[in-house]
Amino acid sequence: MARPSNFPPPFSARDYVTEPTDPADERIEVGVLVVGAGPAGLACAIRLGQLLEEHPEMAERLGEVPVAVLEKGKQPGSHLLSGAVVDPRALRRLFGERFRMEDLPSYGPVPGESVYVLTRRAALPIPPPPPMRNHGNWIFSLSQLGRFLAERAEEAGAMILPETAAQKLLVSHGRVLGVRTGDKGRSREGGELGNFEAGSDLMAKVTVLAEGTQGHLTGVALDRFGLRGDEPQVWELAVKEVWKVAKPLDRVIHTMGWPLRTNKRYREFGGSFIYPLGDDMVTIGLVVGLDYRDASLSVHDLLQELKTHPKIRKILAGGERLEWGAKTIPSGGFHSLPRELHAPGLLLCGDGVGMVNVPRLKGVHYAIESGRLAAEAAFRALQRGETPASSLSSYDDAVRDSFIWSDLYEVRNMRQVFGRGFFVGGALASAMTMSKGKVELGKMRAEPDADQPLLVTDRAASYPKPDGKLTFDKLSSVFASGNKTRDDQPNHIRIERRVPREVAQLWEHMCPAQVYEIGREDEDGTVMVDLAPSNCVQCGAITAKGGRLTPPEGGSGPEYSAT
Ligand SMILES: Cc1cc2nc3c(=O)[nH]c(=O)nc-3n(C[C@H](O)[C@H](O)[C@H](O)COP(=O)(O)OP(=O)(O)OC[C@H]3O[C@@H](n4cnc5c(N)ncnc54)[C@H](O)[C@@H]3O)c2cc1C
Numbered sequence: 001m002a003r004p005s006n007f008p009p010p011f012s013a014r015d016y017v018t019e020p021t022d023p024a025d026e027r028i029e030v031g032v033l034v035v036g037a038g039p040a041g042l043a044c045a046i047r048l049g050q051l052l053e054e055h056p057e058m059a060e061r062l063g064e065v066p067v068a069v070l071e072k073g074k075q076p077g078s079h080l081l082s083g084a085v086v087d088p089r090a091l092r093r094l095f096g097e098r099f100r101m102e103d104l105p106s107y108g109p110v111p112g113e114s115v116y117v118l119t120r121r122a123a124l125p126i127p128p129p130p131p132m133r134n135h136g137n138w139i140f141s142l143s144q145l146g147r148f149l150a151e152r153a154e155e156a157g158a159m160i161l162p163e164t165a166a167q168k169l170l171v172s173h174g175r176v177l178g179v180r181t182g183d184k185g186r187s188r189e190g191g192e193l194g195n196f197e198a199g200s201d202l203m204a205k206v207t208v209l210a211e212g213t214q215g216h217l218t219g220v221a222l223d224r225f226g227l228r229g230d231e232p233q234v235w236e237l238a239v240k241e242v243w244k245v246a247k248p249l250d251r252v253i254h255t256m257g258w259p260l261r262t263n264k265r266y267r268e269f270g271g272s273f274i275y276p277l278g279d280d281m282v283t284i285g286l287v288v289g290l291d292y293r294d295a296s297l298s299v300h301d302l303l304q305e306l307k308t309h310p311k312i313r314k315i316l317a318g319g320e321r322l323e324w325g326a327k328t329i330p331s332g333g334f335h336s337l338p339r340e341l342h343a344p345g346l347l348l349c350g351d352g353v354g355m356v357n358v359p360r361l362k363g364v365h366y367a368i369e370s371g372r373l374a375a376e377a378a379f380r381a382l383q384r385g386e387t388p389a390s391s392l393s394s395y396d397d398a399v400r401d402s403f404i405w406s407d408l409y410e411v412r413n414m415r416q417v418f419g420r421g422f423f424v425g426g427a428l429a430s431a432m433t434m435s436k437g438k439v440e441l442g443k444m445r446a447e448p449d450a451d452q453p454l455l456v457t458d459r460a461a462s463y464p465k466p467d468g469k470l471t472f473d474k475l476s477s478v479f480a481s482g483n484k485t486r487d488d489q490p491n492h493i494r495i496e497r498r499v500p501r502e503v504a505q506l507w508e509h510m511c512p513a514q515v516y517e518i519g520r521e522d523e524d525g526t527v528m529v530d531l532a533p534s535n536c537v538q539c540g541a542i543t544a545k546g547g548r549l550t551p552p553e554g555g556s557g558p559e560y561s562a563t
């Protein structure tokens, strides 16, 4: 049986590590450089701003730009996509007296909740298991929260550079010195167009990578500095839509079961979420573990199928789809965390290093908390006037002392147990939850998602036909993401182009944005995979399943506004 990992992409982390190349007087110097304007990166910039306000002499020492934040999306928030029911702990710590939860752009506290086990026609309500209890949490659109946090970061003195992708890690004598940004205005073949702009070397005393899931330079740094954890990281793929609805939804809903299959052979793990966004909108999403084995599984199409369930159809009745998007979620948990979260001159935060509590479907508060702790560690090191490896190690200590560590430890095998099938996995997960993680299952091994041997079924035949009202095809979904990737830029997706048909089928069905198409078949039975990279919404699934996503030209990709 074919495995995607047998066909590795033409990609080497070494190609993305370089010494600075710009002449010394053309390099851009900043104090702390944050890569990624997500909750982790923006919390880091905000906290640094607070500290520098209290210590103006330090701001002075850090030069003209004490804090800079790079964001590859058109603006902060453009690439942010989440549920998002947020545990308010980290936001409260970050803002203290400055803002109350009521002052943030939320849709209010969770009003109530239901959990259902679905079959094709029925919905069996069950008492919410502890991880799905959301009393006291708040509902947000992460892309809106991101824009709010970016404004606060700018007020606190950070310079935000949107439409700028960090392409390469600048390393000299074993120390991270900053990043090189990507070129703009190259043709498909790599030539310089009329509007060509070369990337720049951005030099920093401390670089904080807060790139979120499948972070490009985070992956490069984990390899360069040998930081990978004992267990491989694994991911889920989530596809979601935002709907305008006729009737308000009065609670958050989670579902398990259909349209996923419970048979262990398929390794299908996941569930859906439906959250109210005020009185006239809801967000609905389906999350599926990428260790699934059926090459004909498409999370995009399973979400379309889910919406045809009588229970869910009723919620959306008379409504209209406003937005669509997709993103991966790291789900390996505690055992997949890197061995260390720092290297000389470098700190790593948030989803990039897998700080997600999968049974709770929560990572925003860990991202914010880790960003805040990274800011404090960077500040401490800079105050002492040094950034050698050991001076940033206080960040690791702070994370280990925080709720990020204790929470993730409590659910440490939660994702791995579902490799044993839905029912056995469910029983083990319940035992872990009831005992608050005291049940010792030992360290359960996870296999990389791309190592799963593939099988092919006729699952795709039963996906609903798109009607353009309730159910949609992939291309109209890409349109609803606001994707603005230039058609003629260089291909940013690395895959082995000639593969067995099952692997090509896997990529074709998996990609929610219709980037891959099966082309010509050769005499040896392998097929050519054709690519439409400009459809890509940068969800990251291809990196989990045997290829590698690299950042396209800054400003490309989706334009999320309500996700
Ligand atoms: C569908 C879905 C539902 C979820 N539901 C919830 C929920 O209800 N509650 C919850 O708490 N969590 C939820 N999560 C998880 C949560 O969204 C993440 O844990 C959180 O967003 C992580 O924050 P981050 O800052 O680490 O990364 P991100 O939010 O991914 O932000 C990273 C930012 O960095 C930018 N970036 C990345 N690489 C580069 C680069 N090389 N150069 C420049 N910019 C770069 C990206 O464009 C992005 O803006 C959900 C996730 C998904 C996908």
Ligand code: SF4
Residues within 6 Å of the ligand: 493, 510, 511, 512, 513, 514, 515, 535, 536, 537, 538, 539, 540, 541, 542, 543, 549
């Ligand atoms: S091509 Fe882009 S959208 Fe498609 S799976 Fe890969 S990262 Fe996701």
